[in-house]
Amino acid sequence: MRKSIEKINFKKLNKWLNIINLIYVIIATISIIVLWIKAPSEIPIHYGFSGHVDEYGSKSNSLILVFVLIAIYVIFMFISKYPKSYNYIVPINDLNRERQYNISSTFMKILSLELMILISYMSIQSLIGAKSITNYFIVIIVASVGIYIYFSVKNR
Template sequence: MKVKSSIADKILQGFCLALLVGMTFYLLAGWSTFPDKLPMHFGASGQIDRWGGKGILIFMLVMQWGLYLLCTGVEQVPRVWNTGVKVTAANRERVYRILKYVLETLKLIIQIIFSFLFVYITLARPLPGWSLPVMMILVFGDMAFWLILLWRCR
């Protein structure tokens, strides 16, 4: 089954691409101004517990693009999605629409989190204490919301 893209799909896709292109330009424009020693890891409280070179920025950007491309590729092949519910002729369109939203919103949340971390790394500052709980709420809250809707399709 091919899941058609709605206007909401295109808006989510546009936000993802805007973040990716923005982070790419941010890296290129700011490379010479970023410190040579940057945070490579943050503890649960947001404190920096490992330092490294600027190469982490290239790695992060490649990861960000890679995750985007992987998620976009998976979106194109609905038959590999694990629906979690029995798909019938009556619920097929709704189930696949919800699953597409799961993928798209999660893809956007991943881009937001990576962009947030990218900026904090370039500033060589600890993360705010609220960042880990907010990131977890975004990821798991989004998944819970869509999975509850999916479960109601049974």
């Protein structure tokens, strides 16, 4: 089982995730701005845990999410460059240091992408006037944390 995990080239995956994250933040930002121009003055601004609208407000609130989207991108790209500062679930030693750093850096970039997708999804749904949204994102984020833990423990 260990050999299959070692076949994953996390460095190459990290490079692709950098590109994907950058492209996503650009496309999502442009999409939100284009939809914002066409949106009515009052849009849904908050969805309850059930996924249904429970508050309406000005469409200018959705522009805040553009800044949050960009901030997530910048913060996570910065954080992913310093995996030495993370807390790990396995002890870090000379044998596993590089693998653990690469796995955790990859996880940060995947988590960043997931959060950006979540925020842009909510913003776009609000701008088009959706009355409810799906709440499967929590399952996806929890699953990615589980996958990170699996890879981290397997690559002690």
